[in-house]
Amino acid sequence: MTEPTQPLFEVFVRAKRGLSHVHVGSVHAPDATMAVRNARDLYTRRQEGVSIWVVEASDITASSPDEKDSFFDPAGDKVYRHPTFYTVPEDVEYL
Amino acid sequence: MSSDTETTAATATGGPATAGAAHTAYLLGLADDALIYSHRLSEWLTWAPMLEEDMAMANISLDLIGQARSIYTYVGSIDGTNRTEDDLAYWRDEREFRNVHLVEQRRGDFAQEMARMLWFAAYQKGLYAALSGSADAQLRAIAVKALKEVRYHYDHAAQWAVRLGDGTGESHDKMQAALTWVAPYVAELFSDDANSVAAADAGVGVLPSTLQAAAASAVADVLREATLEAPADSRWHARGGREGVHSEPMGYLLAEMQHLPRSHPGAAW
Numbered sequence: 001m002t003e004p005t006q007p008l009f010e011v012f013v014r015a016k017r018g019l020s021h022v023h024v025g026s027v028h029a030p031d032a033t034m035a036v037r038n039a040r041d042l043y044t045r046r047q048e049g050v051s052i053w054v055v056e057a058s059d060i061t062a063s064s065p066d067e068k069d070s071f072f073d074p075a076g077d078k079v080y081r082h083p084t085f086y087t088v089p090e091d092v093e094y095l
Numbered sequence: 096m097s098s099d100t101e102t103t104a105a106t107a108t109g110g111p112a113t114a115g116a117a118h119t120a121y122l123l124g125l126a127d128d129a130l131i132y133s134h135r136l137s138e139w140l141t142w143a144p145m146l147e148e149d150m151a152m153a154n155i156s157l158d159l160i161g162q163a164r165s166i167y168t169y170v171g172s173i174d175g176t177n178r179t180e181d182d183l184a185y186w187r188d189e190r191e192f193r194n195v196h197l198v199e200q201r202r203g204d205f206a207q208e209m210a211r212m213l214w215f216a217a218y219q220k221g222l223y224a225a226l227s228g229s230a231d232a233q234l235r236a237i238a239v240k241a242l243k244e245v246r247y248h249y250d251h252a253a254q255w256a257v258r259l260g261d262g263t264g265e266s267h268d269k270m271q272a273a274l275t276w277v278a279p280y281v282a283e284l285f286s287d288d289a290n291s292v293a294a295a296d297a298g299v300g301v302l303p304s305t306l307q308a309a310a311a312s313a314v315a316d317v318l319r320e321a322t323l324e325a326p327a328d329s330r331w332h333a334r335g336g337r338e339g340v341h342s343e344p345m346g347y348l349l350a351e352m353q354h355l356p357r358s359h360p361g362a363a364w
Contacts, residue, residue, distance in 0.1 A: 028147055034254055034258070037151070038147035041151045
């Protein structure tokens with residue numbers, strides 16, 4: 001049964017300490033507090049997470065698919081932005 | 096821990112576990128409450144007001160089944176009968192079940208379920224907190240695990256009670272009516288009987304009456320936030336569940352729950 005009056009929340013779960021919260025899906029809930037609980041029941045049933053964020057979907061400002069060309073294509077020919085042009089000294093262990 | 100020791104001794108000799116009878120009867124009361132309420136909650140699957148709530152109630156139902164299974168397995172190992180969890184769940188008749196009337200009542204509307212869950216979880220919260228100090232090591236371990244679960248059940252019911260009570264006019268009225276519906280079944284949760292007295296004396300259990308004040312206070316806090324009023328004390332109170340005297344819905348519940356294993360003994364998948 002659908003409940004049209006309940007807003008949609010996007011759910012982000014942190015799998016373990018040190019990792020970022022990752023978008024896992026969405027839930028309906030009357031408010032954010034209940035959304036966290038619904039997300040807990042839907043997305044962390046198998047110990048998938050140690051932390052949950054929810055954001056009301058309408059609060060997210062996203063780039064538009066129409067802007068894809070002007071947003072992302074200009075980076076396509078700028079290969080020098082990749083770190084592959086640097087020579088890494090052999091004794092640098094972590095880079 | 097005298098009671099537990101006596102039980103073990105009786106089991107070892109294969110004799111009647113009279114010394115442990117109150118101990119195991121007390122444990123069965125805890126397990127039967129959990130099993131029967133988990134069955135009622137499982138009936139909500141596909142009937143909850145929204146998909147997310149289907150999941151929430153199924154999760155809570157599974158927590159309760161887990162509690163029941165742990166206790167049944169333990170009881171079967173110490174009462175001298177060697178019964179399995181399935182034997183205890185499916186092969187006992189109505190008079191042998193020791194759950195309170197609250198958990199066996201038919202599924203009502205969503206507000207009624209939240210009112211029932213609120214009281215039951217408030218009771219279990221105090222119960223398992225107390226049993227986390229039980230002299231019975233196995234029960235203590237079960238209680239420590241269950242306490243985390245029932246705290247969440249309580250939170251879930253409380254969140255909904257506030258949203259329904261302090262929601263629309265209609266949701267407020269339904270939540271208020273739900274509290275009136277559940278009221279006659281609350282007192283039995285906190286009634287002492289011979290088995291709980293014996294279990295408490297042995298340091299194994301806790302007297303239900305000692306849990307009432309904290310549970311009532313917790314529920315009162317929720318009702319205040321929900322702009323709901325505590326219903327007037329009912330003239331009639333349910334009783335007798337701990338002695339195996341149940342209300343009409345119990346027979347129907349057991350018929351449905353026990354039908355399959357009794358029709359096809361040993362069935363497995």
